Amino acid sequence: MMRGFSNQEITALSKRFISGKPFPHVVIENFLDKDNVDKSRQAPTRGWDNHKRLLLELKKESFAKKDSDLFTFKQTGNLFYSRNPIVAAAVTMFSSGQFAQLISLISGIRLKPGAVDVSGSLYEKTDYLLCHDDRLEGRKIAFILYLSESFTAADGGALVFLTAKGRHPDKKVFAYPPLQNSLMIFAVSKKSWHEVEEVLADKKRYTIGGWLH
């Protein structure tokens, strides 16, 4: 499901991660590969894009509305418990030693295999997530796999990073509109202030995300 990475590409990604501003981060494009076998039916496919297949299956999961002072969006439960074989395969991939090793090599941060709290998120028109830093019980790396069709800056829904000033966020300095089949990873720290801009378009923003410890 996850494509292969050469040592050269890992080195390049690592450089970009470490020099990421305002805190270490990098985007890995074309993260999921194509499959020639439909694993759920053990039948050949015509080079099915795994991210499209995963999106199709993720849409079958139950999304519950989440609403608080900080956010309005929809979210699945912990996908670790999903009975959907394609979704379960994605969770297995994120929980694998191979994934943790890849992200360790890129980030230079020692990570335990086993992603935590992997869930699907859906942002529709007017949904948003306000500024927070993601810090909680040993989280070291946050990852987000963008599955829906790509967004433009005018569509909203961008992941925005802010600089830190003392104990609070300060200026917005980076905005990443969702790019289909890209994986964003960033280091979780007291400086990792980020938010998801309000979705302005009639588009659905599907992601799978979680954390590595």
Add this chain to the structure above:
Amino acid sequence: MINLKLLKPKVMKELSSGFAENNPKGVQVQGFMEPESYKKFLAAVAKAKLKKSEVRDTHSYFEADSPALKFFSSREFLAFAAAVTGKKIKKVTCSVRIFLKDCYTLMHDEKKASGIELFFDMTPQWMQEWGGSTVYLTDSGEKLILPPSPNSLIIAVAGKSYVKYVNHLAGNEGRLVVYGTMK
């Protein structure tokens, strides 16, 4: 300035018992000012020069001081607030705030406030789908959503509320309030 209908003993008793019995402790009063006083107050507030106040992990809104706010430190208002809350109110600190698109407050911002808070609403027309409502959390975590309503006053315990994010559907409209804390 306060609507005389509210100052009748029977009504004041209802407000006082409502404040004590609601969860969280608080009460919302419609038609708070006499209509003429409300018009004059609105005209005075309209002259306030609002400046953006923003710390993205706590709040984002536009804020200003206004000479009209001295009403909330008047003997008339302090006596009213004391009668409703059953507490002696010595000081009110307040400002005019407008919540435009992309404005909000988060709970942990107002948690720092202690005592009693007030929202005096001056928003003429508002759609709930725009966000911007004042939301109170009960002790069991349930939401009590109070949509904007012109000339209405909320007096409640501080630290239990937030103003929901105003989304882009609001366009150029804004939610105009006086927010204050009382001690």
